Amino acid sequence: MTSPPSPRSDPLQTRSLQKGQQTRAAILDAALGLASHTGLEGLSIGALADMMHMSKSGVFAHFGSREELQISVIRQYHARFEEEVFAPSMNDPRGLPRLRALFERWIKRVSMEIDSGCIYISGAVEFDDRPGPVRDALAEMVVTWHRALERAIAIAVDEGHLREDTEPEQMLFEIHGLILALHHDARFLRIPGAPERARAGFERIVGFYATAPAPPTTTRKTSKR
Amino acid sequence: MTSPPSPRSDPLQTRSLQKGQQTRAAILDAALGLASHTGLEGLSIGALADMMHMSKSGVFAHFGSREELQISVIRQYHARFEEEVFAPSMNDPRGLPRLRALFERWIKRVSMEIDSGCIYISGAVEFDDRPGPVRDALAEMVVTWHRALERAIAIAVDEGHLREDTEPEQMLFEIHGLILALHHDARFLRIPGAPERARAGFERIVGFYATAPAPPTTTRKTSKR
Numbered sequence: 001m002t003s004p005p006s007p008r009s010d011p012l013q014t015r016s017l018q019k020g021q022q023t024r025a026a027i028l029d030a031a032l033g034l035a036s037h038t039g040l041e042g043l044s045i046g047a048l049a050d051m052m053h054m055s056k057s058g059v060f061a062h063f064g065s066r067e068e069l070q071i072s073v074i075r076q077y078h079a080r081f082e083e084e085v086f087a088p089s090m091n092d093p094r095g096l097p098r099l100r101a102l103f104e105r106w107i108k109r110v111s112m113e114i115d116s117g118c119i120y121i122s123g124a125v126e127f128d129d130r131p132g133p134v135r136d137a138l139a140e141m142v143v144t145w146h147r148a149l150e151r152a153i154a155i156a157v158d159e160g161h162l163r164e165d166t167e168p169e170q171m172l173f174e175i176h177g178l179i180l181a182l183h184h185d186a187r188f189l190r191i192p193g194a195p196e197r198a199r200a201g202f203e204r205i206v207g208f209y210a211t212a213p214a215p216p217t218t219t220r221k222t223s224k225r
Numbered sequence: 226m227t228s229p230p231s232p233r234s235d236p237l238q239t240r241s242l243q244k245g246q247q248t249r250a251a252i253l254d255a256a257l258g259l260a261s262h263t264g265l266e267g268l269s270i271g272a273l274a275d276m277m278h279m280s281k282s283g284v285f286a287h288f289g290s291r292e293e294l295q296i297s298v299i300r301q302y303h304a305r306f307e308e309e310v311f312a313p314s315m316n317d318p319r320g321l322p323r324l325r326a327l328f329e330r331w332i333k334r335v336s337m338e339i340d341s342g343c344i345y346i347s348g349a350v351e352f353d354d355r356p357g358p359v360r361d362a363l364a365e366m367v368v369t370w371h372r373a374l375e376r377a378i379a380i381a382v383d384e385g386h387l388r389e390d391t392e393p394e395q396m397l398f399e400i401h402g403l404i405l406a407l408h409h410d411a412r413f414l415r416i417p418g419a420p421e422r423a424r425a426g427f428e429r430i431v432g433f434y435a436t437a438p439a440p441p442t443t444t445r446k447t448s449k450r
Contacts, residue, residue: 037354117354124413125350129262129342139414173410173422174429177402184405185398188349189364197398204399208429 024062027052031073032080036116040070040123040134071137077119078141085109086148095159096206099152103175103202110179111195114186120145121183146172166209174205249287252277256298257305261341264351265295265359296362302344303366310334311373320384321431324377328400328427335404336420339411345370346408371397391434399430 030051035043045066049056063069085105092101110118120142127135150168157166178198185194255276260268270291274281288294310330317326335343345367352360375393382391403423410419 117350122350122353124409125342125347128347128413143414170422170425173406173419174403174426176409177404177406177426178399179402180405180409181398181402184349184401188353189368194398197395200395201399201402204433205429208433 020062027054027059027062028072028076031069032076032119033116035070035073035077035119036113039117039126040073040119040138041126043070043073045069067132067134070134074119074123074134074137074141078144081109081120081145086145089152095156096161096210099149099156100202100206102149102152104199106179107182107195107198110183111186114183117187118183121180146176149175160211162206162209163211171205171209175202178202178205245287252279252284252287253297253301256294257301257344258341260295260298260302260344261338264342265298265344265348265363266351268295268298270294292357292359295359299344299348299359299362299366303369306334306345306366306370311370314377320381321386321435324374324381325427325431327374327377329424331404332407332420332423335408336411339408342412343408346405371401374400385436387431387434388436396430396434400427403427403430 027048031043031048034047034051043066045056045059045063048054048069049059052059059069063072085102089098089101089105092098110121120138123138124142127138149172153162153166153168153171156162157164157168162171178201181201182194182198185191185197252273256268256273259272259276268291270281270284270288273279273294274284277284284294288297310327314323314326314330317323335346345363348363349367352363374397378387378391378393378396381387382389382393387396403426406426407419407423410416410422
């Protein structure tokens, strides 16, 4: 029964608070690594405690339940995704250049994750028939990302880079499909060249929705079986 | 220790063999239903024994191991998929009409499975980091289906319905992406209208690869947010 920290907490209390935050961040890091490999459902307080050389109750002190841990991992994943994919693309010029940058960073991110797996994509399959707060947190993050892309598409329309009648949800659906196919072919079938296929597909989609003809793509191969 | 059935086995033995095959088929049916909901990894001999009002050893007598059961379920799923999607489309005219028929039946199949889940798509995520005979069996079935579609695309090129430089693997990659996006949006995000988005995407892809302009599609909406 400790009293809540006073606004002007003493140095000792501050240090202990910082220490607690550091431990929490370290556990979260380990949990993110574990979930990337075994899936969110593979997360267990016990396995984490082993990894961190902590007691189970020590881990429980930071995350009150397995569900809370899973939701924290989803939020952490989302924060990194935003940092790596979304934020840097905001420096690219509005319109098609920014949309391209977002897609290219998305491809790079999924390609990097081939050996671990994307929590959004794997989580969608893990939780598609498990209603509850974990599924809701995951869906919220995925929808937030999709809305950001739809906004980028809408801006490209406003900028005159894409046709007036471009429907952002439809274009996003098609682009998202390329990312899912990339994840499937590269990770499950272990087929090389999936990122190039996704890029070629993207150029074709952009070519269709663009007002001007798309520049020739160098990634599309003409070789036939 | 029974002797192997003789070529001219007596009626009693034949009846017992038939009975065994019927039981096996019934277990497989139940296993397929279970796997569709809980995933291939959710399959357990114990749960199946409960469902079938059998003993665990009774189930084991038909499937020597959990792995063998999983592989049998994958083969059974594949046989049904072929029966419902592939076989009837072979009655459609070669070329684009057959490719369209295959895609439309694929969409219908995935749409029907929204409440249960597609074993190919869920299995790909479940087994993408679990090497072994189950993953191999699953990948073999998926690749068999993809090859059939690539052949249908190649025939559409030969028939002059698609451009000479159409690369079947690339076109398939894009079409497969639409199916994955449909599964994701309909099953995980529970967004209505995903089948229409997939159809509109397909028409756009066909429009690009077709030699003649694609007929106007009625499914693509022009409404904007």
